Structures are given as structure tokens and as C-alpha cells.
Amino acid sequence: MTFRSIGKNCTRNDGVEKTTGRAIFVADMKFPGMLHAKVLRSPYAHANIKGIDISEALKQPGVFAVLTGEDVPGPFGGAIADQYPIAKGKVRFAGEPVAVAVAVSERVAHEALKLVKVDYEPLPFAIYPKDAIAEGAPIIHEKLMEYRVAPYVNPVGKNIYQHFKIRKGEVEEAFKNADAVVEGETWFPYIHHVQLEPHCAVAQYNLDGSMTMYSTTQAPFVVQNCIRELHELPLSKIQVIAPYIGGGFGGKSDITIEALVSCLAKAVPGRFVRLLLTREEMFIGTNLGRGGYCKYKVAVSKEGKILGMTGESYLGSGGNAEYAVNVVTGMGLAGTGPYEVPNLKLDVYGVYTNVPPIGASRGYGHPEVHLAVERLLEKAAQKIGMDPVEFRLKNLLGEGKVNGIGQVMKHHNGNVVLCAQKVAEELYKNPKPDKGENILVGRGFTAYMKTPCMPSNVQSSVLIKLNSDGTVTLATGAIEMGQGTYTTLAQITAEALNIPFEKVNVTNKVDTLISPYEWQTVASHGTWGTGNAILLAAEDLKRKLKESAATVFGTKAENITLDEDKLIYNGKILKWSDLALGYKNPDGSALTTPVMGEGHFVAKGVQNPDPETGQGNAAADWTFGSVGVELGIDKTTGEVHLYRLLNTIDAGTIINPQMARDQVLGAMTMVLGSSLTEGLVFSEDKGKIRNNNLVDYKIMGIEDMPDEILIDFVQTPEESGPYGAKGLGEHGTVSVAPAILNAVYDATGKDFYELPVTAEKILKALEGGE
Template identity: 45%
Template structure:
């Protein structure tokens, strides 16, 4: 379809303020009479808290209060209730907060916090998910199932949640198969490394109402949890959020807000501000948990996959509330974007002595795709057929049934076309890999496929309000957050298209405030454009409807004969009589002077209809709202001396439906590719045998710098219009993360003939493999 503003160039609405330093972030906020808080953090990874000595700390000048977990022994959670505000009985990971100090200055709070002495009874630690899954001796957290619990903990184990998919009969499938391929995979835990550290400010009024300013991706979810924890009505909790300096999921789960609120409760009238240090971001926010998995695949000689058994465990850290849903996400992609008759997949979330697992761009999908897309190449090699051919024999197409029993429709997107675009860009199957001994370099190409749906509750809703101003310009308010993804810009374009006026006339009011802005579930799952976009279209319809109602009086015609188009309102066929939005914005004045109508406001909402909970025994059911498919590839050069990999080209072809803003959409895909490659090539939380995170700084947790990223990025958009999306758009922002790691490892095999099964694949791993294989 041809649109006026959708798919057209439109510069980011937040660019200028971010370039001049005017844009506001949480840390920029300083309030009158503000105090500062510092959290007390555990110095061991697992143990019972015996005694906490605070006398010396209290005597530090400027200290206002010390709050301990034991003062508020409460576990909160929506799905399992296993998150303490501050640890009170035992600590379950190094750096877990056990309380906090409030002081007049941050330095005084720091000095005092260092004087608090805690004694523990240490307990054995477990950090690897496979170890935790099989362990029955060291139970990190006891949870007894309750009737209202959404998760499925297994008594006497560290399992806090699991998901099962059963389709057909895998054992029968294996019997029918010509070959069976089994592989085991691992992924290290990682951190989001948003450049903005997490922060929050909390203020309790004397009337018992609570205001929290936060760097959150999800102000309304923060509000919900605060109201639940502190037993306040929602209209007594206000959450205000500014721009988020990078989220990637790591600011979507409720983290420090209840902690800061609990601190502030002891000093009503004084806002208490806490900004995590970078070190604290590593052990005091969320991680993408470590991951272990095993895949067994039965295949026919011609490449048809007949049976696949997948088992995986994700380390959930010390509490599972925000990690179990990552397992829920992963299981829907446990066999990737393929149609397989017989599938048995089990995914576990297990407690570990690490910081809790939360959302991370890709939400379980990069993990399962790491296994599956490696496995596909390995199978193709064993069968001696081209991995493109193998994939094409099995991929989801219109009419296919996916792992959860959904039938794939045309409008879900064209995976095969994405694959074709990527292999064409890679000039596959020519020169897929070789070693250049003379120059001590190796070259390889690899690719992988991806799918993802928004992982969310079945009732994740959005809303939007459009308000006409006197001059015909429009203010738009939404509850979704601008976290760098460009949502404010895309939604401005959607509003412009829906209202038929130029985006310059629309102001999406920056920053969010739960008291003033309409409801939004969360800014996660790449669902913003899709979900809020639909709400805006509905709001625009209401605006137009209200204008029609007034216009019919003015023109004395039936409502359905009023045309609202391009900022004009006129009776059908009589454009010369047109009045403008401006004329109607705050009410219309008839020639005799009397007013009709009134200020025009349109509200809209969206909820994904028809979603159901998956069947607990089989995982079947319509639990995924929409799917985005894609393919990714890389061309690499390996330095045989240093083991370092240079990414010569990184490619993504993605069917994200209609692209609202091509420049920003490309920015999302490119950024995701770079992030995924950074993770695949070097990122890992390094844990000491005592369970301490050793690389809790940017000195030693290295992310890709400007000299480490691909030399060239290629992005192709296939635009199969999404039936359920605004103007045919669907999810996009996470997907560039999903298949980069397996694409890289597949390329490494083609370059060196070495199979890698764990992430990251560091230059040291590669150098070792080069030496072991005596390649140089």
C-alpha cells in the first residue's frame, strides 16, 4: 500500500535534545531536600545471614537511616513470589542487596555502608544450570507451589519453572530417521551493559502516597508492583520516567524501585536517590542467565527432519520471578522456525547463585537458536547436503504448523525469501570457506534463520490519547517508553498517517508519568509499534468521529457523508467548503456566534485478541500473537596468529511487515547485529569459584568498541503486511540479535573446520583450536 508518512524519511523526534544535552535522564534529576541511598551488598554468594552490625555506620555524620531486609521480610512477585526487596533470611548471590543506608550525601552513605558488618553461615554454591538441574543437595530456594502460582516449581529441586512441548511421538520419529544427530550446547551469562546505569528516586508524602522516578522501561509495571508490595491503591503510586539510556530488557523487570521506595519510607518528605555504580549494574540488576541445552534430531537422508528432542535449562539466579517467562519465550522457539512432526521439548528455569535472570533482547530466542541453527548445519554436513537445501526442506511456510500448533498464514511473513536474500548476498555456496596459509588468514561464510513472537501475557494492553490543540496541531500521549528504539518517532508517523496530517504537526509528549499518560503494559518484546500503533489508529478514529459529529451540524448532512482527510473536513464531493482541524479543535463557532462541539480528544486501546495459555502438558495453543521471520549471515576473516575474527560483512533479511521508518528500522537491526556479535565473540560474566563476579566493570567486561564491529552491514526488509499490525507493521527491534551467534559459528566451521558448541567463542578459544588442529 502507498502511505503518506509511513515508510518515509522522518528524522527522530528526540535527536536534537539528545544531541544538545537537553534530553533528560533519571540521573539528571535533583530534587529539593533530596537524600542519597547506597545498598548494602552481600560479600558471599550463598549463605544464611546471621548478624548485621550497624552501630559504626549509624554514627557516620550525615546518615539518616539504615534499612535492612529483615525489617521488611517480604517476597513479592506476580508469577511465583520469590523476590525479596532486600534479602532477609539468606543471600543467594554475591552482591545481593541486604539493605541500604540513607544519608545527606552519597559519599556519607558510601562511607557508612562500608562500616556495616555482616556475618554469614556460608552454604555451598551452584552457578551452572545443568549442575543446578541435577542437584538435590543444595537447594537455593524452597518454594512450595500455591494454587494461584503461574510458574511450576518442582519440590525438592532447584527448578522454579518448566515448559513442555509435545507433538507426535519423538521415539517413533527417531526409529524412522536415517540418521540421528546429538549435540550439547552452552552459553555464558551476560549483562546488558546499557550505557546508562539503573537509577531510581522515591518520595513518600506525609499522606502515604508514593512517587517514584525511575530509569524503567515499564513505568506501569513498576507502579503495579509498588502498589502490591506497599498495599497502596494505584492512584497513590505515581511513576515518572524520562528517556532510558538503553534498555535491552534490562530495565523492564522491576528491580531497584521497591528497594529505593523501602529506603525512602523511613524518611517521608525527602526524596531518596540511588544510582547504581557500574559495578552494581553487574551484580545488582539482571543478567541474561547462563544456558545449557541438548538437542537430538532424527533426519531422513533427503534432509527431512522427522523428530527432534530438545532439553534445556536456564540459570535463573537467586529468584525466578522474571526469568521463568524467558523460558516461556524460549520454548516457543525450541526447534526454531521449522515444521517438525515429532517434537519433545522441555525447558527448565533453575535457581543458581547468580544475580537474577531477567529480560534480555531476544528473550530466550538467541539461546534456542544458538542450539538449533548450529544443529541444522551439523546435520547438513553429516548428510552431505547444502544447509540451504536442508533448511528449505523443513522451514515454516504458509500452511505449516509450528511447534505450538499454530498454522502459519501468508501474512505471518516470508521466511524463505529472507533466506534467499541472505544467501544471495553471501554468494552462497561459492567460496564458503578456505585457509590462506601464506597470509595466515582463514575465511568463512555462515548463515542462520530466526523467528520470534512478542513474549508477553495474553492480555498485554496498550493505549493512546490524541488531543487537538487550538491551532490544529496535536499532542499525543502514550505509556510506552522511548528507550532508544525510536518508538516516539514511529508512533508520531503512525499518528500522522492515521490523522492525515504531517508528522511535524504532532508532538508526542516526551517522558512518561503514570498519573498523566494512558496505560501501557511494558516497553518490551518489540511490540510497541504493533500494539501502541493500533491504539493510536483507534484514537485517531475517535478524533475523526468527533469531528464528523460536529461537521454534520455545520454542513447539515449525514455523518457518513462527512469526509475527514488531509487535515480537512468537508461534505462528500464538496471539498471547496472544507474547514480545517483547526476550526474544530476546541469547538466550532457558528456564524451567529454560538459554539458547538468542544475540545477534541481521542482515546484508543489495543489488546491482542484470541490469545490463550498454552496447554500445560503439550505446550499447544494460540499463545503467540504474531511472528517475525528472518535470516542472518556473516562473512568473516580469521587471523590465524591472534585467533581474532574480523566480521567483513553482517547481513540480515527480515520480514517485519510494513516498515514505518526505514532509517530507524535499519538502526535497530544493525544495532542488534552488533550487540549479538559482541556477545558471541567476547561477552561472559566471569565467576570465581566463590561465586563472585570477577569482571564487574567495563575494564574487564568488554563489549565491542568501534574497532570491533563488522566492516559492513547489509539489511533487507521483506514487507509482507501484517494483518494485525498498524498499517501492516510487526515486531522488529530484537530480531537482529536472534541468529547472529549461530551464523558466526557456522562461518567459523566453514573457515577452520572446527565445531564450536559454547558461547562466547573468544579469540583465545579460536587460537587454541587453530593450534590443536595445527592449522598454521
């Protein structure tokens, strides 16, 4: 099929604003009489609050309010109501708010907090999930079994708030008949998203009982609902506005500071209150990512077929679990990787730990389980003496095969075999390079799959307004946070209306009172979900144009022909612009009404998985791919140098090739950091994050990038996607880490199952250590 806008490298429609510094972010906003908030945070990972004295802080000039947990409503949460905006009676992670001052400036608020006296009773704490499930572990939420939970949440007790199961086939029989069995444990550490833009929110509780909030959020409608829940306000009186966001990666899709700021605003009616976090507060006071511990076992035949798989996975979810519940589900849905496993038993547990809450992080549970699966498949291939690529190709999913949750794969789901073949051909086409006697060269290969992990009835809506000059304006609830969403959506709009891309404008902020509803901008869902809504809105707009033209021409709508921005009947022509504001009779009276198209998309046929087996049509679509890594390791230092990084992905039809490549590249770059250098470190005495800054938390720099990065696309059109497209924003994160570990093994003969694999760890292993 020949497209006009799809598949083209159209220029980003937010490029000029951002490159010239004219784009407005929340921290740029100023309001008359705006007050400022600062937060006093717990120095302990786990402690009872015996008392708080705020009297001296309240006496300070310029201080308008000082709030503690006794002053705010709660608990709140959609999946599990387990948190308060400010700690009440107990703190569950170092960094949790215990008091907040609102004052005329940040400095005055900060000075006031120095006068707040908090009496803590320190308690034993559990940082890692293995510690939290151990016998005698401290109980982090004593009233867990009394919490209000969603129907799909299955709390077990103690520190386990969720248990998600996958059951398929006869597992015991598979292991009994196996020629080889391999097992192992993996740990994907706690990481931080390190968004360029810090979290910020500004809110005003108006004198008419309404509330306005500007927030750095990927999910303004989720924020709106949280405010409704906390303050019992009607949704029609809650306005959440999200302008451009300076990076999200999932860390701004959950409630972080918004619940707190809404309470501060209500404490000082009529005044705007702003809370802008410092970089250090970003680490200790917002959501983190990962924290996945997996214990897997795989049974294989001597011919190289996977016979069965068992796994126990634990997500260390932090002091509150509301935002980690569905990450647990993601770890289950993708728990086999992109392989056919006929006999399967997976148990995924969500576990409270004494760290900041774990939420969405680019990949959403998939990198954690792919680390376990891909490392063990590498081990299995070695054990039966089969080439690792050949072994995987024998087991990869394809048309007619059944995945772990019982879905029969169809052609349009994608071609992971071709992806793997392309990567393998490129990775192994030449002998390993000789980099000198001190450099050990290794190659690693993996495959991957990802599903959006979204509610079964996820909604997307858009409006397309036709302007009087023939241009159109697209209104959407989707958020632009640097990923190029608005450009992609404009391309889909232009294609659907058969007009030039330059004639499409996308509103650059979302306002929950007037913007069309969007679930949230997560799960690599925007192109697929919002794109489908655009197709429906475009058809609605064209239908209305035909009806209006038919009224003018005195005929039926089916007799009207559309040709770009023209409507034709019997040689007579109307331009869209003639009908945009309604057509007038010769005497000036109105004949037709203004024209606007609306589209509302809800995924069809997606269902909740069976609670006992995990089987069902629980995934709307799958995206498949493969990763290859070639690296060198200096024997004298353990330092890793990345020579080549390869990724071939089947994301259906590619809307904008350059932006698609950049998305995959950005995702891979993020996980390179968590594979080699990143990981949060906690103090042994209080459980505080020790490396809560960009000096001690080592993200990758430009000098750390691979010498060569090759990204390729296999384009199998997805039948449920707009023009065959589906998501790809997160997918580059999913299987890079195990590819690196496989390459490290290939270079050194040393097996690593825990991230990050630092130079120090490699050098220790080379010198004979574990």
C-alpha cells in the same frame, strides 16, 4: 498502497533534545532536600545471614536511616513471589543488598556502610544450571513449593521453579525411522546489557500516604503495581514517572532497584531519596541476561527432511526467578527455530542459580534455543552430505505448514524462505576471498524466527489531543529508550490522520497517573501494539470531528467529508482547528465540546498454551529472517576478523527504513559481543563476578565491526499490524551466534557449541585441544 508518512525516513523527533544534551534523564533530576542511598552488598553467592549490627552506622552525622531485610516488606512478585527488596535471613547471589544507608550525600552513606557488621555463614553455591540440577546441589530456595505463584507457573521442586513442555506427534517413531541422528549441548553464557545510562530511581513517600517515583524503567506500570503490592497503597496514589531512558535492552523492563527505593522513601517520609548505581553495581546489582544450557537431538531422513526433535533446555535464572519465568516460555515457543518439525518433545526448565537474577535481554530466550537448533542442523546437513542451505530450505516454515506449537502458518506471517534465499545468494555468490596463507576463511548461514512472548491479553492505549492550531499531541505509555519509538508512532499517527508528520508531537515522558496504560515497552511490541491503538484513536478522533462538524452544519455525520485537516459539507469548510476547543455560536455560547481521540488495543485470539503439550494460539505474530557471516581466522593467534555480516528480515511493512536498519544493526552488534568476547566470569571461592567493569568485560568496539554489513527487508504485510507492520527491535540478536559458529567450523573444521568463542579457544582447538 501509497503512503504519506509510512516508509519514509522521517527525522527523529527526539533528535534535537538528545544531540544538544537537553534531554532530561533521571540522574539529571535534583529535588530540594534530596537524600542519597548507598547499598551494602553480599560478598558471597550463597550464605546465611547470622546477624547484622547497624548501630554504629546509625550514629554517624548526616545518616537518616539504615535498613536491613527486617525493615522491609515482602516477598513480592507477580509470577512467583520469591524476593525481598533487601536480603532477609539469606543471600542468594554475590551483590544482593544486605543493608542500605540513607544520608545527606553518597559519601556519607558510603562511609556509614563501612561500619555495618554482617555475620555470614557461607554455603555451597551453584553458578551454572548444570550445577544447580546436579545430585546434591545446594537448595537455593528451601520454601519454593510454598511460594505464591501465577497459574501458569509449574514449580517442580529443589532448584527447578518452572517446567514448560512442548509435545507434538510421535517422537519415538520418528527417531526409530530416521536415517541420521545428531545431538549436542550448547551454552549461551550469562551476559550484561551494558546500557549507557546506569539504573537510577528517586522516590518520595508523601505525608498524605501517596508515593512519587522517577525511574529508569521500561515498565512504569509494572513498577507502579510492585509498589502497590509491597506497601498496600491504592494505585491512584502511586505516581511512577519515566522520562527518556538511556538504553534498556530488557534490563530495565523488570523490577531492579525500584522496590528497594520505594522502601527507602517510606523510611524517611516527606524527603526525596535517590539511588544511582555505579557501573560496577550495574553488573552485580541488576538483572543479567541469557544463561541458557540446551541439550538437543534431531532426527533426519536421507532426503534432508527433519523427522523429529527432542530438547532439554535449562535457563539459569539467578537467585530470584520472577523475571525469568516467561523467558522459559519463550525458549519453548521458539524451540524449533523457523522449521517444520512434525514430531517434537521439548522440556524447558527454569533453574535457580547463585548469580544476580536473570531477566529480559534482547531476544528473550530465542537466541539460546536458536544456538542449539542451528548448530545441530548444520551438523545434520554434514552427516547426510547435503548443502546446509538446501537442507534448511527443505524444512523452513511457510504458508500451510505447522509450527512447533500447532499454529498453521499463513502468508502474512512472513516469507522466511525468501529471506534465506536472499542471504544465501549474497553470501555464496563469489568464491571465498584469499586473505593469505595464515588466514582461514569461513562462511556461516542460519535462519530465525521470533514471537513477542507476551500475555494473552496484552494492552496498549493512547490519546490523541487535537490542538487549537490543528496540530496533535500523542500521549502514550510506551517508553522511548533510544530505539526511535516516538518517531515511529508519530509516523503512524500522521498517516492515520492524513496530516504532515511535522504536525504530530509525542509526549516525552510517561506518568502512570495520567498517561494511557501500556503493558510495558518490551517484546518488540511497541510498533505493533501501540501502533494499533493509534489507528483506533485516530478513527475515534475523526468520528468525533465529523459529529462536531455535523452539529455546526446542521446535518448528519455521514454527510461530512474529511480532506486532510478540513471537514466539508455542501461547499462549506471547517478546519480541525475550528473544532479543537469546541465551536461557538454567533452569540458566543458553546455549541460543541473539545475533541480528543482515544484508542485501546488488546490482542485478539491469543491464548495460553496447553500446559501439557504447549499447543495453542500462544503467539500473536512471528517475524522471520536469515543471517549470513563471512569471517577470517588467523592461524597464528586465533583472532577472528569479520568480513561480512548479512541479515534479511521480513518484519512486514517498514515504517522508517533508516531506523529499522539501525535497530537490526544494533541488535546484531550486541550479539557479536556475546558470541566472540563477552561472558561473565565468577570467582571459585565466593561466586563473585570478577569482570564487573568495562575494562574486563569486553564489549565490541568500533574497531571490531565487520568490514561490510548488509541489511535487507522483505516486506510481507502483517494483517494484524498497523499498515502491515510488526516488531523488529530484538530480532537481529536471534541467530547471529550460531551463524558465527557455523562460519568458524567452515574455516577450521572445529565445532564449537559454547560461547564466547574467543581467540584463545580457537587457537587451542587449532593446536589440537578440545
